Amino acid sequence: MSTAKSARKYVPKPEGLNLEFHLACLEAGTLRIQRCTDCGQFRHPQRWYCPSCHSRNYDFAPVSGSGRIYSMAVNHFTVDRGWADELPYITAVVELDEGPRVVGSLRDVQPGQAGLGQPVRVSVEPRGEEFAYLWVDLA
Template identity: 45%
Template sequence: MAADPPVPETTPGRMVPRPEGLNAEFYAHCARGELRFQRCDGCGRWRHPPRVLCATCGSDRYTWVRSSGRGRVHTWTVTHRAANPAFAGEVPYAVLVVEMEEGPRLVGNLRGLDPGELALDLPVVVELEPLSERIALTHFRPA
């Protein structure tokens, strides 16, 4: 197996995910600017995080189907003190769990809104930040 190519860092000192297997497939779609989730070919249920078998019907068949990119804030956390100095310039920042229109929940950073203005069920849209051909970070901004 070939070694991973170097992944550029947006800010020195930040860790960049190095996904493998089905997670690598998910992030490769994101790197191409497409948010896609597995959808079971057996029962139609959406899956995320990616997995081999459907939790509903047990099928191992699926298709990567494009998401609308729209969802609503399910919950969030706000960081006020950066544990990693590379994030010191961004505090306070919020990490969201968003329930997508298709049903899966996705984690991403908040953009375009002060964390103090967050609300449950706030409509948001995903924004993908490609870091390489293999990975993109997921962010959300108000819809």
């Protein structure tokens, strides 16, 4: 993928808890997931309260980055001009070994070459100062 193409893609300006997530990932260089420091439950996307024990205490804990394809959007059409040159592209929902699921781009895989349940690894790549882009690779 060329830098020019990447530049045309939409990059959000995170705020609040979501910004904390991205900064935690960027600082570590690997995936971090919000975790309740009282009951230990992971949660994603970020929430102010733990939906299990209602604690407001949390950190962004390291996770292995390994998991399996839980579902995916196999895109043959896009309304997003930033993605038109990538068609077809696959957006994967990954269930991490630790439980929570994340959305990222499955790269170097054609439609039909990957299925649900397939083992994958999730890595992060900085997009600017405040956004950690998630890549998904077949394990």
